[in-house]
Amino acid sequence: MNAAPLVALVGNPNAGKSALFNALTGARQKVGNYPGVTVERKSGRLVLDDGRPVELVDLPGTYSLEPSSPDERVTRDFVTGRQAGERLPDAIVIVLDASNLDNHLRFALQLIALGLPVVIALNMFDLAERDGLKLDPQVLTRELGVPVVPTVAVRRRGLEDLKQQLSGILEHGAAIPLRASDGVPEDIVTLQRRARQLAQRATVSEAPTRRWGHALDSIALHPVFGVILLFAILFVMFQAVFTWATVPADAIDTGFLALEQWIKGLMPDSILRSLLTDGVIAGVGAVVVFLPQILILFAFILVLEASGYMVRAAFLMDRMMASVGLSGRAFIPLLSSFACAVPGIMSTRTIEDEKDRLTTILIAPLMTCSARLPVYTLVIGAFIPNRAVLPFVGLQGLVMFGLYVMGVVGAFFVALVLRNTVTKGASSGFMMEMPKYQLPNVRDVALGLLGRTEIFLRRAGTIIATTTIILWALLTFPQVPAGSKVSQVNYSIAGRIANTIEPVFRPIGFNRDIALALIPAMAAREIAVAAIGTVYAIDDPESDQGGKKMVENLRGRWSLPTALAFLMWFVFAPQCISTIAVTRRETNGWKWPAFMVGYLFALAYVSAGATCWAATALGL
Amino acid sequence: MNVHAPVDTSLSLAALPNGRQATVAGIEWDRLSIPEGRRLRELGFDEGVGVEVLHRASIGKGPIAVRIGRMIVALRRNVAATIHVSLAA
Numbered sequence: 001m002n003a004a005p006l007v008a009l010v011g012n013p014n015a016g017k018s019a020l021f022n023a024l025t026g027a028r029q030k031v032g033n034y035p036g037v038t039v040e041r042k043s044g045r046l047v048l049d050d051g052r053p054v055e056l057v058d059l060p061g062t063y064s065l066e067p068s069s070p071d072e073r074v075t076r077d078f079v080t081g082r083q084a085g086e087r088l089p090d091a092i093v094i095v096l097d098a099s100n101l102d103n104h105l106r107f108a109l110q111l112i113a114l115g116l117p118v119v120i121a122l123n124m125f126d127l128a129e130r131d132g133l134k135l136d137p138q139v140l141t142r143e144l145g146v147p148v149v150p151t152v153a154v155r156r157r158g159l160e161d162l163k164q165q166l167s168g169i170l171e172h173g174a175a176i177p178l179r180a181s182d183g184v185p186e187d188i189v190t191l192q193r194r195a196r197q198l199a200q201r202a203t204v205s206e207a208p209t210r211r212w213g214h215a216l217d218s219i220a221l222h223p224v225f226g227v228i229l230l231f232a233i234l235f236v237m238f239q240a241v242f243t244w245a246t247v248p249a250d251a252i253d254t255g256f257l258a259l260e261q262w263i264k265g266l267m268p269d270s271i272l273r274s275l276l277t278d279g280v281i282a283g284v285g286a287v288v289v290f291l292p293q294i295l296i297l298f299a300f301i302l303v304l305e306a307s308g309y310m311v312r313a314a315f316l317m318d319r320m321m322a323s324v325g326l327s328g329r330a331f332i333p334l335l336s337s338f339a340c341a342v343p344g345i346m347s348t349r350t351i352e353d354e355k356d357r358l359t360t361i362l363i364a365p366l367m368t369c370s371a372r373l374p375v376y377t378l379v380i381g382a383f384i385p386n387r388a389v390l391p392f393v394g395l396q397g398l399v400m401f402g403l404y405v406m407g408v409v410g411a412f413f414v415a416l417v418l419r420n421t422v423t424k425g426a427s428s429g430f431m432m433e434m435p436k437y438q439l440p441n442v443r444d445v446a447l448g449l450l451g452r453t454e455i456f457l458r459r460a461g462t463i464i465a466t467t468t469i470i471l472w473a474l475l476t477f478p479q480v481p482a483g484s485k486v487s488q489v490n491y492s493i494a495g496r497i498a499n500t501i502e503p504v505f506r507p508i509g510f511n512r513d514i515a516l517a518l519i520p521a522m523a524a525r526e527i528a529v530a531a532i533g534t535v536y537a538i539d540d541p542e543s544d545q546g547g548k549k550m551v552e553n554l555r556g557r558w559s560l561p562t563a564l565a566f567l568m569w570f571v572f573a574p575q576c577i578s579t580i581a582v583t584r585r586e587t588n589g590w591k592w593p594a595f596m597v598g599y600l601f602a603l604a605y606v607s608a609g610a611t612c613w614a615a616t617a618l619g620l
Numbered sequence: 621m622n623v624h625a626p627v628d629t630s631l632s633l634a635a636l637p638n639g640r641q642a643t644v645a646g647i648e649w650d651r652l653s654i655p656e657g658r659r660l661r662e663l664g665f666d667e668g669v670g671v672e673v674l675h676r677a678s679i680g681k682g683p684i685a686v687r688i689g690r691m692i693v694a695l696r697r698n699v700a701a702t703i704h705v706s707l708a709a
């Protein structure tokens with residue numbers, strides 16, 4: 001394995017490293033982590049023309065070798081051989097944006113000076129042409145003393161040439177003279193000037209075209225129309241999550257039901273059959289149904305990122321985020337957190353200011369993630385009448401929207417408080433390069449979604465399957481003796497635990513079933529639904545034939561104030577071990593996840609209680 | 621390095637009208653935090669570089685979008701206020 005040479009892709013953010021990585025390695029990718037940091041290590045296999053395999057690594061984008069965020073530190077340590085557990089790469093491919101040479105060449109000069117064998121991919125050659133820029137790669141090859149290959153990662157142009165050059169330098173090693181390395185100045189301003197000179201020499205001609213991106217930006221960044229556009233996009237996104245997902249979700253649901261029936265037909269009634277159907281299939285199925293919704297949400301986010309729009313949204317939101325002590329940059333992880341807080345928290349790595357980043361991590365779980373949808377959908381469907389309050393505005397939809405708003409308002413409020421107390425500090429800045437507008441590349445979006453699907457299904461197959469099996473066991477044993485008047489649930493271990501902790505939750509209107517569901521739901525929120533389903537399936541054998549009966553059970557056993565308090569609990573409660581785990585890794589310790597769990601539970605308890613009392617007082 | 625370059629205080633990037641071509645006359649590095657200054661250098665801000673304000677997020681406050689070379693960069697106004705420009709002839 002370690003015979004394959006290690007080659008790293010390095011360059012500024014948005015140079016097209018990931019696109020090039022995808023084009024060169026296809027689906028042969030492996031996503032892991034660098035030890036100690038949650039920076040994703042993306043590696044893949046590339047086969048050279050002579051059949052030699054190469055391990056290619058996609059490094060986080062950075063502007064220089066002086067890191068200002070955890071990602072950027074990985075890149076520096078990797079190319080200097082200081083990254084723990086990694087060997088020094090055998091060669092690096094420097095990826096440059098051909099339409100932005102002035103800026104990208106500076107970092108290239110720094111990288112070349114490291115002395116590793118280098119090939120330069122002069123990427124986005126098509127965009128340079130679109131902008132009326134004519135470049136001569138030969139000039140760069142001559143001036144820099146390293147091979148320069150024009151590429152268009154998204155159209156797979158120049159890849160063969162790139163592989164050939166890579167093959168060549170891997171063979172000859174550092175035998176290629178590194179002209180630029182003699183006397184590369186350390187100081188960034190001098191480097192920048194040298195980069196500008198080089199860019200000028202490599203430019204054959206330059207037509208001053210007014211970029212069409214400017215016209216788009218006049219709308220997208222407009223103080224009024226830009227904001228309207230942003231909200232329209234968000235509206236369509238959430239609308240799509242709810243409407244487009246129904247068909248595939250129903251299909252998945254039908255599939256799991258069929259599987260359950262098939263097993264029931266295959267096996268006689270037994271403990272094992274109950275474990276498979278009530279435990280595994282019901283539990284995992286209840287979660288996998290949400291895969292379409294999650295993928296739609298991620299597809300929107302990936303497209304918004306790839307099109308270059310996401311940074312525009314951050315630009316528009318900066319003012320508002322600044323009012324609670326954050327920056328527009330925080331908008332991007334927070335938007336991702338609507339799909340799932342885990343990738344949201346991981347994407348805070350690009351936030352340079354430590355306190356700003358910490359605050360964003362701490363409020364990310366308040367964004368309504370897709371795992372809350374099953375809970376909201378079930379309870380709203382059971383308790384909120386399906387009637388219109390306005391034309392086209394249903395009461396159920398309005399309540400759902402209200403829950404999303406509660407989360408966002410809560411997050412802003414918490415950010416404001418934190419920034420004035422525990423994460424107090426000077427307001428962080430907002431300085432971002434705005435990428436050029438582009439049509440997103442279907443292949444890259446598809447690969448991104450594939451990765452998400454894998455992570456989600458792995459989660460469903462491990463955490464969620466395990467938790468539901470444990471819960472099923474705790475609910476099934478010990479078996480109630482025949483003829484006893486005590487119900488199976490109350491007799492079981494889980495029931496006894498729930499009856500013990502129920503008094504803690506009684507003041508906020510929760511009953512035993514809720515207390516019972518909350519414990520396994522610590523693993524993942526969706527499990528609450530599965531847990532309640534299992535409780536009623538075991539308590540009331542008639543009810544395991546589909547959702548209808550479960551809804552009736554809910555209506556019979558819960559009051560409306562209880563249901564509302566339950567919803568409010570889920571707006572705030574930190575019911576997700578993955579989020580807690582990722583927070584621990586990202587903040588390097590237990591202090592901040594403990595703080596996060598504490599404040600969220602307190603908030604959940606108080607607001608659920610207040611909701612219950614208010615609803616009771618109003619006579620609901 | 622030109623930390624205390626003579627700075628023409630008459631026009632800052634924050635006050636430059638949209639669409640006016642200008643060149644950076646000087647940057648008051650000491651009014652910026654260390655990471656801010658570094659990122660500004662990394663984005664290519666330096667004396668003599670051509671800049672232009674393209675868009676403003678809202679009247680008064682909010683960030684501005686600046687063209688520098690062939691790149692567009694979003695900056696907050698307090699940072700833009702430390703960048704002094706002279707109008708291109």
Ligand SMILES: Nc1nc2c(ncn2[C@@H]2O[C@H](COP(=O)(O)OP(=O)(O)O)[C@@H](O)[C@H]2O)c(=O)[nH]1
Pocket residue numbers: 011012013014015016017018019020061123124125126127151152153154155305306307308438440441444
């Ligand atoms: N037109 C064009 N777009 C590209 C090219 N390479 C990458 N892109 C796009 O540029 C954007 C940024 O690329 P990405 O690979 O994410 O950059 P990274 O930050 O360096 O990993 C994406 O939308 C890509 O689809 C190219 O050669 N030509």
Ligand SMILES: [Mg+2]
Pocket residue numbers: 017018019061
């Ligand atoms: Mg990338």
